[in-house]
Amino acid sequence: MARTTDRSTTRLTRRLVQLYVGLALYGASSALLVRAGLGLEPWGVLHQGLAELTGISIGVVSIIVGAVVLLLWIPLRQRPGLGTVSNVFVVGLAMDGTLAVVGDLDALGVRIPVLALGIVLNGVATGLYIAARFGPGPRDGLMTGLHHITGRSIRLVRTAIEVAVVVTGFLLGGSLGAGTVLYALAIGPLAQLFLRLFALPEVSGPGGAVASGEPSTPAPAAGSGPVAAPTSGQAILPQ
Secondary structure, three states, X not given: OHHHHHHHHHHHHHHHHHHHHHHHHHXXXXXXXXXXXXXXXXXXXXXXXXXXXXXXXXHHHHHHXXXXXXXXXXXXXXXXXXXXXXXXXXXXXXHXXXXXXXOOOXXXXXXXXXHHHHHHHHHHHHHHHHHHOXXXXXXXXXXXXXXXXXXXXXXXXXXXXXXXXXXXXXXXXXXXXXXXXXXXXXXXXXHHHHHHHHOOOOOXXXXXXXXXXXXXXXXXXXXXXXXXXXXXXXXXXXX
């Protein structure tokens, strides 16, 4: 019994570490995309546009948008988890913190590698955060909630939301460019890779039953990317 309790405690500790390291890295990766200046991820375009409009830091804008999106969960009857609430604050704080450390970049020879690093780091962060299984991010819950309400596919709902977000952000002054396209093409395969790398092994209890402490949802099949329809409580992308 004591050994089982120790394993459960160790597992929970690892999940918490993965959650918060993943969220912090996600914020840092988004900041690197800002400094690269070659185009942001879809929600980043909106955050930057609102930051330009209001004069508020992009990290704080991210927190405000996350909180507003989370309120939209109420009519959609989505249930937040620890990861959901943490996502709202940690990503934005990590983003502003990284921007304070990493200054403006001018040379294209530096900005391109920073863009590539930001995208790869975003994939690492996505794998860490989702594999921790502490609930979906606010924007993911909006997507899955609309999927359940409308009956439309996850892919269609996600595409519609992100097109609306990108267009709105661009009109407000957000950065849309080659980096946005590269991110869209690369994040699925990268997230898939790191999801498998950081997946927690299942723990078998007496009689072979799974005693993992979270839903035993398998990783998405190869090639499906992190946009496959989730089960309840499973994240898609930690945006």
